[in-house]
Amino acid sequence: MRNWRAKTAAVAVVSALALVTACSSDNEESNGNGGGGGNGGGSDLSGTLTGIGASSQQAAQEAWQAAFNTLHPGVTVNYSPDGSGAGREQFVAGGSDFSGSDAYLTDEEGELQGAIDRCGDGEFVEIPAYVSPVAVIFNLPGIDTLNLQPATIAQIFNQEITNWNDPAIAEDNPDADLPDLAITPVNRSDESGTTENFVEYLATVAPDDWPHEVSGDWPVPGGEAAQGTSGVVGAVEGGEGTIGYADASRAGELGTVAVGVGDTFVEYSPEAAAAVVEASSPVEGRGQYDFAYDIARDTTEAGVYPIVLVSYLLACTTYDDANTAELVRTYLDYVISPEGQQEAAEKAGAAPISDSLREQVQPAIDAIGAAS
Known part of the structure; x- marks a missing residue:
């Protein structure tokens, strides 16, 4: 497995739109x-x-x-x-x-x-x-966004949290009308860099809840699998209670997760993705x-989206x-x-x-x- 420990040397990889230089x-x-x-x-x-x-x-x-x-x-x-x-x-x-x-x-x-x-x-x-940020996308009627801690995301995709009204989800979303509905995780069926980036995040921030080796192949059997980004997005759109991960540009009208970072929850955006890449080596x-x-x-910095x-x-x-x-x-x-x-x-x-x-x-x- 690669060493995914965050490094301290800052590299300015991303910035605001530049003019012609x-x-x-x-x-x-x-x-x-x-x-x-x-x-x-x-x-x-x-x-x-x-x-x-x-x-x-x-x-x-x-x-x-x-x-x-x-x-x-x-x-x-x-x-x-x-x-x-x-x-x-x-x-x-x-x-x-x-x-x-x-x-x-x-x-x-x-x-x-x-x-x-x-x-x-x-x-x-x-x-x-x-x-680009990788969005955690879901399909729950009437719910556009949810706050999820890293450990909660890991347990959902590891099929340990299996219902949308689970206390771990409800605790961080007191105003959401969470249904008594089974969670259907959707993952890539093909070897994927998006998968590798997503599971790298889970393995780094929630190792106790995601004990799998980092690779481009999805490690958890039993969920719904789909080919390519379009396949994952289509499967999440076509179901109810589904949740998946995809390049944020393809999230469309699906619900998206605000990820727990330190003491806050951060929604994806190019600017928030830029903030984490700037700290990379x-x-x-x-x-x-x-x-x-x-x-x-x-x-743990506020305003930084770590799934990128x-x-x-x-x-x-x-x-x-x-x-x-x-x-x-x-x-x-x-x-x-x-x-x-x-x-x-x-x-x-x-x-x-x-x-x-x-x-x-x-x-x-x-x-x-x-x-x-």
Whole structure:
């Protein structure tokens, strides 16, 4: 299991929406592709990019694809939201030009070394490009929000609290008309980075009530399982008394949980998610273009939402085909640009990455090119 202990070194990963910076402008000039903020009118790029991975990125990827196509009409970007596990597997196998993952690659199952090997003489690129809270969603008629302590959430998903009028729920929701109704937990059936982020939170803040190993596979049998983010949201919407977890951008009209943090309850928001990521630290011992972060899950600061996913894009600095390399570089350059991050914020509820993080990861994108 990874060491999920919160670290003290602060890394400014997320901030408020940024204006166009000199860094992105310089990058446009050096790349000559207009990926960051050019008008794209003179773009002569053409071809197709294939991406696979995290379903949490789906709404953001759709926004990025549409905006990027306006800049570069000759380019088609396909992204199949098959899940983080599929994204990592296909990237390692060479089945995608780039992939999305809601968890950084590790050596536990050989994925990190597999990605390094796939990139050959080049470097493995792993950049945080999509930051979002994970919402605990539920379907109870007439109830829009509930306060739940971390231990209560863990016991619900561990199937130890099984009814909505349980005293542990009622104590923190004295004004709610809680029904005498069975709780139906809904979890991902596929390997998922969203699952890994959610259970990482539970294992960190409620270890006595969540004694399971952290991984992307759901560890508790007997609940309702669904494929992908859309499947979980659909199952929660289609039932009564259901509860699940999903990227907050997909919560829709479902009820959502305000999570106990210290002496307060905190509802999800991009700003609250940004607050916890800002207190996180980079993982040690990674490659020069690998920007993986450990998240401070057990914060007690008011106004901080601790169930957050940092979703990564995976690529190589070297591709056999020069055109593919140019397309990957230009697309990723747009994704992390202020314009790209604003698209994700407006269309998918993401928290934009900070200028300081953009400056850190920009050299990795600039390094993408063709094999000599």
